[in-house]
Amino acid sequence: MKIVIKLFAGLRDRAGTGDFFVELPSGATVKDAIDTAQHNAPKEWTAPISLMAAINNEYVGFNAVLSDGDELALIPPVSGG
């Protein structure tokens, strides 16, 4: 299945892109997607501490199971305001 990965802020800078697709086997979790994304991005990157994940705009744990076509956002520490 195909997942859209979105990276933001310092994470996007590290990976060299903000938006890309990964191919994953059915039943893959957020953690699997992150592992794959770390190698698929233009630059290899390591996750910052306190990384959060959201599937289709809702926060999820790293064990959440992905579905085909999901948008997975990897969210470094937020700092709005």
Add this chain to the structure above:
Amino acid sequence: MKIVIKLFAGLRDRAGTGDFFVELPSGATVKDAIDTAQHNAPKEWTAPISLMAAINNEYVGFNAVLSDGDELALIPPVSGG
């Protein structure tokens, strides 16, 4: 000695005046001034609960001693804001 008494809000309405003089013996206290003022005003009035007093713009207790020329403000419950 001569003291200026100032009354405000509901107190002024009750007494029928906001500003008047009372003559008091030397050594008189705020309480003495209030007693005198209750009879000297155009209308006799009774003090509301929670009445506060200020001499020359500073809050004082009812036992504070007055001096000639003092301005004594009788302050019913405040309600600014």
Add this chain to the structure above:
Amino acid sequence: MIIITEQPLDPKVLTGAVREDTDGAVITFEGITRNHNDGRGVEYLEYEAYRPMADEKLQELIDEIKDRWEIDKVAVAHRIGRVDIGELSLVIAVSAAHRRPAFEATLHFVDRLKEVVPIWKKEYFEGGEVWIGDPGSERTTA
């Protein structure tokens, strides 16, 4: 900045007076004439101040919250005279490097203002009038 005036209040003047480049947070509190109080309809309010004592007490409150919280500047304006529904009677602006002390200081300022600043509010409700806090002053106009 301390303003006691019969004119309508403009929050922008107060907020502008406290905002500095070192500040990360500005709180503006607006006290407004509500159309109801104690379960009855309010028509308008009338405020009276004992000046200059009111000005002095406001300055003391500014000093008090500056002593107690890490805040920068404070500006306060209180309207007197008639204040219609939806109009501002009180505006306070407080600036600070960080938000939490600004919130705490502003709330404390309003609480204390209502205890010690010699300003009074007369409520004109449907069918009568009363000085707030002084129930014996109520008059009905029925």
Add this chain to the structure above:
Amino acid sequence: MIIITEQPLDPKVLTGAVREDTDGAVITFEGITRNHNDGRGVEYLEYEAYRPMADEKLQELIDEIKDRWEIDKVAVAHRIGRVDIGELSLVIAVSAAHRRPAFEATLHFVDRLKEVVPIWKKEYFEGGEVWIGDPGSERTTA
């Protein structure tokens, strides 16, 4: 009212959007770009938002404080893109019949916004830049 925009923020728009005749209190919080942070000079900030998730989370926070406190209306605006020193990055306005819930709800809103709303701030300081909360992102331009 939820606004995420690259344009300068106008607090008056938000305050005006929440003020009703039933309200006795309106709190307006302004978050401002300070000229210093962590002991060093700041030149400007740059904000980035993940939309529409940021909009959705702001709406959830509005619902959350309305559930928890006796408040009336809430309006929030966050600026994105470059924000210079002294400019507003965040404005929140909350109206209520009484002041205390308005203060508590507004402070809680800002606290939660900084935890869950996907908006990021890059600080351009003297000699470098860093995404706030992500020290590993720091770069010096010396």
